[in-house]
Amino acid sequence: MPTIEDVARLANVSIATVSRVFNNKPDVSPKTRERVLEIAKELGYEPSMPARSLIKGKTGIIGLIVPDISNPYYSEIVRGIEDTCRIRGYNVILCNADNKREKELEYIDILKNRWVDGVIFHCDYFSEEHYEAFTRKKIPVVLAGRATSYDVPYVTIDNVKAAYDAINYLISLGHKRIGLIHGPLEGMKETVDSVERLIGYKKALGEAGLEVCDELIAEGDFKAKGGYKAAVKILKAGVKPTAIFAVSDIMAFGALNAVFDCGLKCPEDVSVVGFDNIDLSEITRPPLTTVAQPMYEIGSVAADILMNLINGESIERKRIILDHKLVIRNSCKRV
Amino acid sequence: MPTIEDVARLANVSIATVSRVFNNKPDVSPKTRERVLEIAKELGYEPSMPARSLIKGKTGIIGLIVPDISNPYYSEIVRGIEDTCRIRGYNVILCNADNKREKELEYIDILKNRWVDGVIFHCDYFSEEHYEAFTRKKIPVVLAGRATSYDVPYVTIDNVKAAYDAINYLISLGHKRIGLIHGPLEGMKETVDSVERLIGYKKALGEAGLEVCDELIAEGDFKAKGGYKAAVKILKAGVKPTAIFAVSDIMAFGALNAVFDCGLKCPEDVSVVGFDNIDLSEITRPPLTTVAQPMYEIGSVAADILMNLINGESIERKRIILDHKLVIRNSCKRV
DNA sequence: GTGAAAGCGCTAACAG
DNA sequence: CTGTTAGCGCTTTCAC
Numbered sequence: 001m002p003t004i005e006d007v008a009r010l011a012n013v014s015i016a017t018v019s020r021v022f023n024n025k026p027d028v029s030p031k032t033r034e035r036v037l038e039i040a041k042e043l044g045y046e047p048s049m050p051a052r053s054l055i056k057g058k059t060g061i062i063g064l065i066v067p068d069i070s071n072p073y074y075s076e077i078v079r080g081i082e083d084t085c086r087i088r089g090y091n092v093i094l095c096n097a098d099n100k101r102e103k104e105l106e107y108i109d110i111l112k113n114r115w116v117d118g119v120i121f122h123c124d125y126f127s128e129e130h131y132e133a134f135t136r137k138k139i140p141v142v143l144a145g146r147a148t149s150y151d152v153p154y155v156t157i158d159n160v161k162a163a164y165d166a167i168n169y170l171i172s173l174g175h176k177r178i179g180l181i182h183g184p185l186e187g188m189k190e191t192v193d194s195v196e197r198l199i200g201y202k203k204a205l206g207e208a209g210l211e212v213c214d215e216l217i218a219e220g221d222f223k224a225k226g227g228y229k230a231a232v233k234i235l236k237a238g239v240k241p242t243a244i245f246a247v248s249d250i251m252a253f254g255a256l257n258a259v260f261d262c263g264l265k266c267p268e269d270v271s272v273v274g275f276d277n278i279d280l281s282e283i284t285r286p287p288l289t290t291v292a293q294p295m296y297e298i299g300s301v302a303a304d305i306l307m308n309l310i311n312g313e314s315i316e317r318k319r320i321i322l323d324h325k326l327v328i329r330n331s332c333k334r335v
Numbered sequence: 336m337p338t339i340e341d342v343a344r345l346a347n348v349s350i351a352t353v354s355r356v357f358n359n360k361p362d363v364s365p366k367t368r369e370r371v372l373e374i375a376k377e378l379g380y381e382p383s384m385p386a387r388s389l390i391k392g393k394t395g396i397i398g399l400i401v402p403d404i405s406n407p408y409y410s411e412i413v414r415g416i417e418d419t420c421r422i423r424g425y426n427v428i429l430c431n432a433d434n435k436r437e438k439e440l441e442y443i444d445i446l447k448n449r450w451v452d453g454v455i456f457h458c459d460y461f462s463e464e465h466y467e468a469f470t471r472k473k474i475p476v477v478l479a480g481r482a483t484s485y486d487v488p489y490v491t492i493d494n495v496k497a498a499y500d501a502i503n504y505l506i507s508l509g510h511k512r513i514g515l516i517h518g519p520l521e522g523m524k525e526t527v528d529s530v531e532r533l534i535g536y537k538k539a540l541g542e543a544g545l546e547v548c549d550e551l552i553a554e555g556d557f558k559a560k561g562g563y564k565a566a567v568k569i570l571k572a573g574v575k576p577t578a579i580f581a582v583s584d585i586m587a588f589g590a591l592n593a594v595f596d597c598g599l600k601c602p603e604d605v606s607v608v609g610f611d612n613i614d615l616s617e618i619t620r621p622p623l624t625t626v627a628q629p630m631y632e633i634g635s636v637a638a639d640i641l642m643n644l645i646n647g648e649s650i651e652r653k654r655i656i657l658d659h660k661l662v663i664r665n666s667c668k669r670v
Numbered sequence: 671g672t673g674a675a676a677g678c679g680c681t682a683a684c685a686g
Numbered sequence: 687c688t689g690t691t692a693g694c695g696c697t698t699t700c701a702c
Contacts, residue, residue: 001473003695014673019697027671044471049449050394051695053385055678061428061449070414072407079405082431091445093396094429096417110426114384114396136379138336224618253618260620280615283559283588285595338679349689354681362687386679390694 002043011039022047053115061091062306063111063119067099071222072278073248073295074122077144080299081120088307090117099124105133112137117310120144120302125189126152140309144302145295147191147319153309155301155320157293159193162324163200163247166273166291169326170243171208174335175271178205179216179234179244181227181251197247197275216241220251227251231258235270242335243271249281249290256284256331267333277327287329294322337378346374357382388450396426397641398446398454402434406557407613408583408630409457412479415634416455423642425452434459440468447472452645455479455637460524461487475644479637480630482526488644488653490636492628494528497659498535498582501608501626504661505578506543509670510606513540514551514569514579516562516586532582532610551576555586562586566593570605577670578606584616584625591619591666602668612662622664629657 008015013032020028021036028036040046053059064081066074082092093116097103104123108130111119118140123130126148134141134152143154170178180201182194189195202212215237218230227246234241235258244259246252252274259266266272266286274281277292301320308315339357343350348367355363356371363371375381388394399416401409417427428451432438439458443465446454453475458465461483469476469487478489505513515536517529524530537547550572553565562581569576570593579594581587587609594601601607601621609616612627636655643650 005695015696016673016675016698017671020672023697029671032671046444046448048389048695050385050388051678052697053678054383054389054680054695055697057678059385064429068414069404069417070407070410072405072410075405075407075410078429079403079431082404082429086431091428091430091449093426094399094413094417095426096414096421109381113381114426224615228618250615253615257618257620280559280585280588283563283592285592285620340679350680351682351689351691352687355688358681364687367687383679386694387681388694389679389696390681392694 002045004045004047006043007036007040007045010043011036057115058117059115060089061093061114061116062303063093063095063107063114063116065095065097065104065107065111065119066122067097067124069094069096072250072280073276076278076295077122077299080296081144081303084300084303085307090307097123101127101129104130108133108137108139112139118142118306120299120306122146124184125186125192126150140306142302142306142309145298149191153305153315153318155298155305155322157298157324158321159196160200160203162275162291162293163197163245164204165200165324165326166245166275167201167204168208169328170245170271170273170332171204171210173243173271173332175243176210177213177216177239177241177243178210179218179231179241181218181220181230181234181244181246181255183220183222183247183251185219194247201245213239215239220246220248220254222248222251224250224254227254228258229254231255232262235259235262235264241270243273243332245273245275247275249274249276249278249288252281252288252290253284256288267331271332273332282329284331286331289329289331290327292325292327294324297322337380339380339382341378342371342375342380345378346371392450393452394450395424396428396449396451397638397645398428398430398442398449398451400430400432400439400442400446400454401457402432402459404429404431407585407615408611411613411630412457412634415631416479416638419635419638420642425642432458436462436464439465443468443472443474447474453477453641455634455641457481459519460521460527461485475641477637477641477644480633482654484526488640488650490633490640490655490657492633492659493656494531495535495538497610497626497628498532498580499539500535500659500661501580501610502536502539503543504663505580505606505608505667506539506545508578508606508667510578511545512548512551512574512576512578513545514553514566514576516553516555516565516569516579516581516590518555518557518582518586520554529582536580548574550574555581555583555589557583557586559585559589562589563593564589566590567597570594570597570599576605578608578667580608580610582610584609584611584613584623587616587623587625588619591623602666606667608667617664619666621666624664624666625662627660627662629659632657
């Protein structure tokens with residue numbers, strides 16, 4: 001590995017000059033610049049980032065903490081983040097934390113020691129402990145896909161409204177007994193997807209004068225099997241639902257199968273609505289009607305905000321609510 | 336941000352001693368150690384990784400170049416890699432390269448400048464150019480999910496055998512007209528998944544005395560829509576296939592729908608076999624029979640090999656072929 | 671325009 | 687056991 005000194009020696013200049021060339025500083029004569037570049041190329045020299053980081057106090061790296069990269073919802077967000085960072089010359093350190101407080105805190109620590117310029121964080125519930133950790137360590141942070149009342153920038157969607165829209169659609173189709181499959185509730189903290197969507201669900205029912213029936217509400221785990229089991233539970237309950245709203249597409253996939261396995265048909269007997277609009281949601285049979293949220297954009301916007309924050313640029317808005325959209329396919333029917 | 340010096344001053348010791356404490360060197364008196372630790376904790380001091388990297392010539396970071404993290408197949412591999420690295424104290428820089436030579440090379444460059452200790456690489460075809468880049472820059476590299484004839488460690492499965500097994504299964508069920516949906520062929524380089532699986536397909540047919548019919552072979556793009564189109568093409572061809580083998584589950588999902596949309600039933604009229612065994616493959620209707628490959632393990636083993644390589648430990652085997660397994664569900668039927 | 675020198679925060683001999 | 691010192695490779699004054 002050639003260093004700046006090797007280049008300087010062979011080019012008959014000082015290391016300061018080489019440094020100037022590689023930092024595009026103006027005061028270097030064209031001749032010298034050319035010669036330095038030539039020698040550097042010959043040697044295959046390129047500046048060492050760690051050395052640069054040490055002196056500048058910046059690494060050009062951002063940390064990314066997500067629950068689980070193997071989940072399509074997150075991997076799409078991550079895609080948006082990485083793409084956006086790449087464009088602006090940042091690299092991303094990926095951290096899977098499985099929503100475990102302990103792992104998250106450990107990663108925050110590690111990232112801090114690595115001098116990352118900032119981190120994008122995604123967890124089910126952004127707690128005081130999290131806020132404390134970032135604040136104490138003075139790490140710029142933005143939340144992707146999660147809101148918070150703490151003074152931390154975030155980009156997400158309006159989950160209450162999104163669920164509300166989905167249920168209203170079902171109601172507009174004449175459904176009266178609508179089941180709901182939510183995910184883990186995290187002690188009913190308000191800023192958790194499932195809780196917010198549950199609120200939207202109840203709100204819509206309430207406004208339509210429909211009763212909220214506990215038998216129609218079941219807990220899943222954001223996985224297909226969990227969705228399946230929850231759907232079976234709802235389907236086998238006393239009140240026969242004519243529709244089921246699962247707060248994630250993956251769970252909706254499970255629900256779709258549960259419907260069939262219970263000897264029913266979707267959408268003829270039971271309508272199903274999902275949430276997320278992941279790629280695969282259009283290839284189920286029937287194609288899934290779902291609430292689309294812009295995963296890629298959530299990641300991309302979050303990354304942009306973080307990088308602006310890092311570079312001291314002013315942020316117009318710290319709390320960004322992106323639009324969701326009901327994508328109507330063929331899993332719902334008028335009753 | 337407190338530095339080692341701050342701690343040294345307040346603890347009344349030299350920075351060398353503080354360094355010793357944080358590197359668990361033996362020759363520090365328990366008293367001193369304790370005092371140093373206490374002060375460090377008070378100050379919230381932890382060693383700076385960039386500084387450490389600079390002096391040690393190692394960063395504890397490994398680079399990870401994959402085509403696309405938002406693809407479930409890759410994200411599962413990545414999961415295995417990250418988990419395994421985490422356990423051994425390494426962090427991972429994630430790079431999406433979309434199989435674009437240019438992006439890959441650029442990332443290799445960046446990772447080199449960042450002094451990553453090694454990289455795990457995944458691309459459709461490992462070319463001379465790639466090999467050259469890693470060799471010239473002296474970056475330890477291991478391929479995950481891809482074989483090569485170059486002197487580079489890799490961990491993958493036997494794609495020829497895997498496809499061969501799948502087709503033989505179909506043949507054993509009495510199928511004679513078996514369609515194949517492959518992915519892009521990359522100029523027919525041998526070490527490409529699709530090419531290898533195509534070879535296995537032909538081999539099985541050949542051994543069974545069945546003819547390879549071009550009309551039964553179509554190209555997809557590893558996406559559901561591509562699989563759908565390819566399946567339609569095969570289904571509408573002159574020779575009516577009784578089975579279709581798609582070399583990825585996602586394409587098989589598309590094929591499943593194509594079958595239905597052509598007014599046929601799976602498995603009654605057409606059997607379908609996929610490849611990968613991603614999570615979702617068991618929730619299709621019918622549940623997909625598929626060739627399972629151990630994505631997580633591929634990543635995990637590749638990471639282990641790389642870290643051993645980095646630490647100069649001897650590698651028992653540089654070329655690891657993990658087992659695949661035919662997972663029989665309900666998408667195939669005897670004819 | 672260019673060079674000399676002082677660090678960035680840390681580790682690793684080498685003394686004592 | 688502990689301190690002193692010389693860098694790791696680079697950027698950034700401050701002179702010339």
